Amino acid sequence: MLVLVGLTAAVVYGVSDFLGGLGSRRVPPLFVSLVSFVAAAVPIAVLTPAVGSVWSWQVVLLGALAGLAGAVAIWAFYAALAIGPMSVISPTTAAVSALIPGVVGIARGERFAPLGYVALAALVVAAVLLGVTREQQGGRVGVRVVVLAVASGVGFGGYNVVMEWTPPESEYAPLLVDLVVGAVLFAAVLAVLRARGGTWWGSPDAPPIADRRPGLGFAVGAGLLMAVANALLVWGLHQGQLAIMGVLASLYPLGTVLLALTVLRERLTPVQVAGVALALAASAALALS
Numbered sequence: 001m002l003v004l005v006g007l008t009a010a011v012v013y014g015v016s017d018f019l020g021g022l023g024s025r026r027v028p029p030l031f032v033s034l035v036s037f038v039a040a041a042v043p044i045a046v047l048t049p050a051v052g053s054v055w056s057w058q059v060v061l062l063g064a065l066a067g068l069a070g071a072v073a074i075w076a077f078y079a080a081l082a083i084g085p086m087s088v089i090s091p092t093t094a095a096v097s098a099l100i101p102g103v104v105g106i107a108r109g110e111r112f113a114p115l116g117y118v119a120l121a122a123l124v125v126a127a128v129l130l131g132v133t134r135e136q137q138g139g140r141v142g143v144r145v146v147v148l149a150v151a152s153g154v155g156f157g158g159y160n161v162v163m164e165w166t167p168p169e170s171e172y173a174p175l176l177v178d179l180v181v182g183a184v185l186f187a188a189v190l191a192v193l194r195a196r197g198g199t200w201w202g203s204p205d206a207p208p209i210a211d212r213r214p215g216l217g218f219a220v221g222a223g224l225l226m227a228v229a230n231a232l233l234v235w236g237l238h239q240g241q242l243a244i245m246g247v248l249a250s251l252y253p254l255g256t257v258l259l260a261l262t263v264l265r266e267r268l269t270p271v272q273v274a275g276v277a278l279a280l281a282a283s284a285a286l287a288l289s
Contacts, residue, residue, distance in 0.1 A: 032218075
């Protein structure tokens with residue numbers, strides 16, 4: 001059951017990223033991030049009291065820390081993409097984000113059958129393979145690109161670790177704090193850019209209003225799906241299996257790859273096909289173990 005929840009969360013994350021990517025083609029990525037976080041916070045705000053979430057200072061602090069980690073991860077990822085090739089950045093981010101919760105979970109005493117350890121390692125490899133793209137442009141691979149990609153992976157992996165620390169009785173309260181903190185951070189950054197004469201909106205080269213609306217729609221859709229994926233992730237983490245949920249969540253490129261295949265009619269590379277096959281086989285092995 002836990003493996004299925006983790007795999008579902010990963011696919012939903014991938015679809016959310018896909019919609020966010022489409023939205024970023026029409027409106028600035030930072031604005032897409034803000035809208036998606038606000039959209040995600042709405043259903044979580046309804047769900048949190050409905051399930052009887054227990055609040056405490058620990059929940060607020062850990063939720064805020066998770067929100068900071070997630071926001072930094074997204075910023076680092078976008079910053080890396082601005083100066084380096086996705087074909088290097090995405091696999092690096094996926095590998096680091098998978099390794100951190102896997103290592104921390106095992107270090108904290110989570111134990112598996114021998115097949116389980118093999119499956120976890122295979123899932124890390126699958127995450128890397130799924131992140132490999134055909135794209136070879138987008139800048140040179142330098143130290144700064146690698147540092148930003150690793151920082152993004154640390155942020156995403158750290159997010160899973162922090163969320164796993166939250167008390168199970170808190171349910172979705174830390175997730176709500178996380179989304180609110182993330183939205184506030186993105187809003188603050190956008191406000192600073194605007195005050196300094198930035199071009200995030202309303203600049204001479206901004207797209208017409210009619211072209212912005214689909215982008216906002218994609219951003220809202222990405223946020224709603226992110227809420228679903230986050231809720232599944234938090235539920236799984238509260239079951240006490242950080243290694244399983246953290247590694248499975250790193251398979252988020254799976255959803256993006258499948259949508260690119262079915263919606264955009266893109267052809268998968270042999271590496272991506274191998275990644276899909278390995279991810280499914282390793283998930284099945286992890287469930288059996």
